Amino acid sequence: MTLEVKAAQEAGPLQSVLHPAGQDAAVIGQFAWVLFIAAAVIFVAVMALLVLSLRQHARPPRAGLWIAGAGIAFPVVVLTALLGWSTWRSVELRPQGSNHALAISATARMWWWEVRYRDPASGTEFATANEIHVPVGQAVYLGLNAADVIHSLWVPALAGKRDMIPGRVTGLTLRADKPGIYRGQCAEYCGIQHARMALHVVAHAPAEFEAWLASQARPAAQLTGTLAERGRAAFLDQRCQTCHTIRGVTEGTPDHASAGLGPDLTHVGGRMQIGAGTLRNHRGTLAEWIADPQASKRGVFMPAAAGIDDASLQSLAAWLEALK
Ligand code: CUA
Numbered sequence: 001m002t003l004e005v006k007a008a009q010e011a012g013p014l015q016s017v018l019h020p021a022g023q024d025a026a027v028i029g030q031f032a033w034v035l036f037i038a039a040a041v042i043f044v045a046v047m048a049l050l051v052l053s054l055r056q057h058a059r060p061p062r063a064g065l066w067i068a069g070a071g072i073a074f075p076v077v078v079l080t081a082l083l084g085w086s087t088w089r090s091v092e093l094r095p096q097g098s099n100h101a102l103a104i105s106a107t108a109r110m111w112w113w114e115v116r117y118r119d120p121a122s123g124t125e126f127a128t129a130n131e132i133h134v135p136v137g138q139a140v141y142l143g144l145n146a147a148d149v150i151h152s153l154w155v156p157a158l159a160g161k162r163d164m165i166p167g168r169v170t171g172l173t174l175r176a177d178k179p180g181i182y183r184g185q186c187a188e189y190c191g192i193q194h195a196r197m198a199l200h201v202v203a204h205a206p207a208e209f210e211a212w213l214a215s216q217a218r219p220a221a222q223l224t225g226t227l228a229e230r231g232r233a234a235f236l237d238q239r240c241q242t243c244h245t246i247r248g249v250t251e252g253t254p255d256h257a258s259a260g261l262g263p264d265l266t267h268v269g270g271r272m273q274i275g276a277g278t279l280r281n282h283r284g285t286l287a288e289w290i291a292d293p294q295a296s297k298r299g300v301f302m303p304a305a306a307g308i309d310d311a312s313l314q315s316l317a318a319w320l321e322a323l324k
Helices: 001-011 023-055 063-093 204-218 228-238 283-291 309-323
Strands: 098-107 112-118 125-128 131-135 137-146 151-154 160-166 170-174 180-186 198-204
Touching: 023 204, 098 131, 112 131, 112 204, 125 131, 125 160, 125 204, 131 137, 131 204, 137 151, 137 180, 137 204, 151 204, 160 170, 160 198, 283 309
Parallel strands: 098 137, 131 198
Antiparallel strands: 098 112, 112 125, 137 170, 151 160, 151 180, 180 198
């Protein structure tokens, strides 16, 4: 993570419609302000008229004109103007100039995000989780799907919401105009841990994005040393490969299913958080999570590591942390 991205993260609120950092979000933010200000002005005017009418006991002069003017003509004119304006502005929200060369798809699962990339340079396809990395200044098209129930992707600083529906591919165009980390969240109730289904969009300068893509496309680092070897053995002993893929490690191992029930962990150490925004990612939280995922995220489908001794648990966490 560069200093530039870190500075951008510290500069602004993580998740806000009112601080847009992308084209679509700017249009949506403008809608929010115009509707709020118009509604506030009208509310204050109506309250003022109400106070006046309560203090005046006689029937006001030209009452019929007031009813026709303020009760019928004014709302028709104002609402028609707002409808026309918002329809005209909405045209800008349609996908345009999408970068289809860069294929990114996101699949929502209870309760995390699988994100798949195809590196155009090498043609390698890879999966990551809970982070969508994009190049700054380019419209990126995301293909969206869901594996179980309906979820919804919402990164308020960058774009509007888009539902993710099992068996149906929808799409969303994102464009981040400044480097930074933008928090997003599942915006459709999807079960007990709906609230802990967050993700981050990380917007990099183009060259930095290319470097990220190339490093992610590579298989996991072949780490040596007692800690790494012990960690790797603990991973296989615990049959973590039944649900998790680590490219370069899990291929051909017993019970390995590439169905991806759990996040791909090839470069898990490089992610900011674990449990879809539940815990900061470091070896302490990794050990905590592996030993008892229910303690941090009740209802999560990952089982606790069974009968693991503390040394193996610490080695496993240290090895995963080192898989950058
Ligand atoms: Cu996924 Cu709410």
